[in-house]
Amino acid sequence: MYGRKVKLRFFFIFLIAVTLSLTIFLILKSLEENVVYFKSPSEIKTLSEMQQKKIRIGGMVKNDSISIVNKELSFVITDFKSEINVVYSGLIPNLFEEGKGVVAEGFLKDENFFSATKILAKHDENYMPPEVKAALEEK
Amino acid sequence: MSSLIGYYSLIFGVGVSILVIFFSIKNFNDTQKLDTKVISLVFLQLLFVIISFSGLILSFVNSDFSNETVFNHSHTTKPLFYKISGTWGNHEGSLLLWLLVLTLFIFVFLLRSKNQPKQYKILTLLFQQIIIVGFFIFLIQTSNPFNHIFPVPKEGLGLNPILQDPALAIHPPILYLGYVGTSIIFSSALAAVCSNNITKIWASHIKKWVLVSWIFLTLGILLGSIWAYYELGWGGFWFWDPVENVSLMPWFALTTLLHCVLVLEKKLILTSWVVVLSIATFTLSMCGTFLVRSGILNSVHTFANDPERGLYILIFLFILIFLSFFIFLIFHKSENNSSKTFYLLSKETSILVNNWFMMYFLSVVLIGTIYPIFLEVISSQKISVGPPFFNKLILPFLIPFMLAMAIGPKLKWIKSDIEDKIYLILFFVISLILSVLIIRNLDINFLYNTILITAAFYLFFITLRDFFQRKYRNLSQITAHFSFSILILSILFNNIFSSEVITNLKINETYQAQSLKINFESIQQENKQNFKAIRGKFIVEDKSGLIEIMQPELRIYNQPNIVTSEADIKTNIFTDKFMTMNYVQNQDYFNIRYQVKPFMIWIWISTILLCFSGCLSLIRRKYEN
Numbered sequence: 234m235y236g237r238k239v240k241l242r243f244f245f246i247f248l249i250a251v252t253l254s255l256t257i258f259l260i261l262k263s264l265e266e267n268v269v270y271f272k273s274p275s276e277i278k279t280l281s282e283m284q285q286k287k288i289r290i291g292g293m294v295k296n297d298s299i300s301i302v303n304k305e306l307s308f309v310i311t312d313f314k315s316e317i318n319v320v321y322s323g324l325i326p327n328l329f330e331e332g333k334g335v336v337a338e339g340f341l342k343d344e345n346f347f348s349a350t351k352i353l354a355k356h357d358e359n360y361m362p363p364e365v366k367a368a369l370e371e372k
Numbered sequence: 373m374s375s376l377i378g379y380y381s382l383i384f385g386v387g388v389s390i391l392v393i394f395f396s397i398k399n400f401n402d403t404q405k406l407d408t409k410v411i412s413l414v415f416l417q418l419l420f421v422i423i424s425f426s427g428l429i430l431s432f433v434n435s436d437f438s439n440e441t442v443f444n445h446s447h448t449t450k451p452l453f454y455k456i457s458g459t460w461g462n463h464e465g466s467l468l469l470w471l472l473v474l475t476l477f478i479f480v481f482l483l484r485s486k487n488q489p490k491q492y493k494i495l496t497l498l499f500q501q502i503i504i505v506g507f508f509i510f511l512i513q514t515s516n517p518f519n520h521i522f523p524v525p526k527e528g529l530g531l532n533p534i535l536q537d538p539a540l541a542i543h544p545p546i547l548y549l550g551y552v553g554t555s556i557i558f559s560s561a562l563a564a565v566c567s568n569n570i571t572k573i574w575a576s577h578i579k580k581w582v583l584v585s586w587i588f589l590t591l592g593i594l595l596g597s598i599w600a601y602y603e604l605g606w607g608g609f610w611f612w613d614p615v616e617n618v619s620l621m622p623w624f625a626l627t628t629l630l631h632c633v634l635v636l637e638k639k640l641i642l643t644s645w646v647v648v649l650s651i652a653t654f655t656l657s658m659c660g661t662f663l664v665r666s667g668i669l670n671s672v673h674t675f676a677n678d679p680e681r682g683l684y685i686l687i688f689l690f691i692l693i694f695l696s697f698f699i700f701l702i703f704h705k706s707e708n709n710s711s712k713t714f715y716l717l718s719k720e721t722s723i724l725v726n727n728w729f730m731m732y733f734l735s736v737v738l739i740g741t742i743y744p745i746f747l748e749v750i751s752s753q754k755i756s757v758g759p760p761f762f763n764k765l766i767l768p769f770l771i772p773f774m775l776a777m778a779i780g781p782k783l784k785w786i787k788s789d790i791e792d793k794i795y796l797i798l799f800f801v802i803s804l805i806l807s808v809l810i811i812r813n814l815d816i817n818f819l820y821n822t823i824l825i826t827a828a829f830y831l832f833f834i835t836l837r838d839f840f841q842r843k844y845r846n847l848s849q850i851t852a853h854f855s856f857s858i859l860i861l862s863i864l865f866n867n868i869f870s871s872e873v874i875t876n877l878k879i880n881e882t883y884q885a886q887s888l889k890i891n892f893e894s895i896q897q898e899n900k901q902n903f904k905a906i907r908g909k910f911i912v913e914d915k916s917g918l919i920e921i922m923q924p925e926l927r928i929y930n931q932p933n934i935v936t937s938e939a940d941i942k943t944n945i946f947t948d949k950f951m952t953m954n955y956v957q958n959q960d961y962f963n964i965r966y967q968v969k970p971f972m973i974w975i976w977i978s979t980i981l982l983c984f985s986g987c988l989s990l991i992r993r994k995y996e997n
Binding site: 252256259260263264267268269270271272289297299300301304306322323324325326327328329330331 | 728732735736739740743744753754755756757758760761764765874875876926934935936937952954955956957958959961963965
């Protein structure tokens with residue numbers, strides 16, 4: 234028979250293995266459910282099917298596109314190849330300006346309309362989403 | 373001039389490093405005592421770094437724009453306080469601060485560890501010097517704070533206005549004291565492994581350093597959180613932003629380590645685990661620096677995206693990790709635990725339970741933070757992991773965690789029974805009833821929230837009773853657990869009872885809802901030293917007819933030209949009223965956000981209390997010795 238010490242050690246290793254695998258399973262499962270994908274307007278146009286999940290769209294706010302109608306903000310996000318119309322009501326960050334980078338989080342209505350639930354505040358006046366930067370450089 | 377002195381001091385600093393390494397290796401085997409020459413040299417090194425750092429501060433104060441760092445981050449119209457804090461408000465300066473704290477800590481360490489074996493002290497010094505030399509080279513090679521520009525510009529580019537804030541001015545130094553404090557734990561753990569010095573004496577000696585780092589790290593995170601609350605205008609205190617997570621990870625590791633060292637100090641078990649944790653804590657701190665500084669995470673902390681810098685830190689990090697694990701595997705002798713057995717109901721087990729949960733929280737945060745980066749590298753898909761992920765994975769596990777926190781400290785070392793069971797059950801029933809009463813009429817998941825709040829209340833009551841009963845036997849522990857329960861309670865209530873209104877208003881317009889009326893009365897302008905303030909005046913009337921005048925502000929800074937909003941916060945002990953005003957381009961509208969956030973101040977108070985409990989533990993050590 235095994236001694237008490239060995240048994241205890243086996244017990245510990247078993248316990249650790251079980252918790253570890255449970256943990257990893259749990260984390261990966263919730264990751265799957267809670268991940269938000271980031272797309273550019275051009276990528277939206279190439280989507281084969283409409284997604285029901287929450288996504289983020291990043292690009293530049295098109296010039297002269299900001300307006301407020303019925304207390305609801307609407308504007309256009311562009312990556313200089315494609316555009317998408319966004320409607321939004323909620324907190325508007327200070328650095329949200331025409332000609333500046335923006336990231337909107339929300340749901341796609343169709344390939345031209347996006348209903349945002351959040352606009353992300355960027356801290357830095359020089360910040361530009363990497364996708365927009367790439368798009369600008371291609372131009 | 374001051375830049376030049378600063379630069380040469382840095383070079384001399386590296387020189388001294390080489391001398392320190394040389395003399396300490398020579399000193400390793402020859403005499404019994406630690407050579408005073410080595411201590412003097414370490415002091416000299418500290419002095420050089422201080423001179424260098426003062427040089428940079430002086431350049432900032434004098435607005436010496438021939439210095440590239442000053443040019444990029446300062447401006448003549450900036451108030452003096454922010455000129456000084458601008459020194460560490462940028463990449464180069466903050467790394468110099470890292471270095472300063474590194475050298476300061478090793479010097480204090482040598483002074484404070486007179487009773488430790490000589491070889492152990494020398495090894496600690498050597499490991500710390502490896503880190504110090506690494507940072508010296510990093511600083512001089514890739515991010516020299518004293519680069520010269522010619523022709524000398526007349527005016528600087530200015531500091532990002534949202535960094536011009538008292539809380540954020542002291543946030544980096546405090547946080548760094550915590551971050552860099554872990555380097556001493558790392559070096560000394562490796563040294564203790566090499567010189568086979570893992571004893572109870574070592575444990576109580578290293579515990580002080582763990583405590584000091586932990587207190588500063590907690591305080592640093594708190595300051596950052598307070599700043600985000602009132603300056604970013606997001607109206608919360610924690611956003612599970614990658615940059616925040618990166619500071620939380622070493623905190624989890626450090627808290628685990630703190631509990632483990634207690635076991636080590638009393639029973640000399642778990643030695644390998646303590647060493648692994650020490651290595652992990654510092655590695656996580658370095659990882660944090662790497663992620664934040666390399667520009668992988670986009671945030672206010674990302675000053676310049678220079679791939680070379682990221683690569684350097686990454687290589688340095690890998691060298692340190694490999695070195696430490698190599699040393700660990702070669703030198704570490706597995707503990708001789710013939711006479712030590714674990715009992716299911718003992719303080720050791722309860723601390724192990726704490727460890728398990730802590731490691732679980734740590735891995736959740738780690739994966740949630742790293743996974744998006746990882747995925748982008750392998751599949752170029754861009755994703756973000758938001759608060760729901762963390763809330764879902766962390767909150768439910770707080771329930772058993774808090775129950776263990778309440779009962780664990782009551783257990784004795786080695787083997788014990790639970791004392792006064794009646795009270796334990798009584799308190800549980802009281803907590804349960806209280807939570808049911810609170811949750812009953814609310815439109816949220818009843819069962820889940822009730823259990824969560826019950827657990828928090830339970831911890832609250834149990835620790836409160838301990839406080840009055842135990843005759844201060846372990847005051848610091850009780851205080852720590854007590855403040856944690858207040859923290860969780862206030863976070864939960866804050867989440868459940870918060871309400872907010874977001875709307876767009878013109879001047880003289882009124883927002884009307886069933887429970888609230890907001891009247892936008894007027895705006896006025898005011899010119900300040902380096903910004904123009906637009907202050908709105910709002911009259912908020914809640915359903916009980918209580919009137920509050922809120923005056924949020926927009927600040928238009930001249931250099932750099934940037935708009936920030938200053939929230940108006942009315943605080944009392946029960947609730948915070950919070951209003952921000954943002955302007956919408958080309959429209960007459962202002963975007964208004966009004967929030968009522970209960971128990972906000974208790975989140976800050978409980979965290980301060982948590983730091984205080986750490987201080988208590990430090991003081992207690994002193995008079996016991």
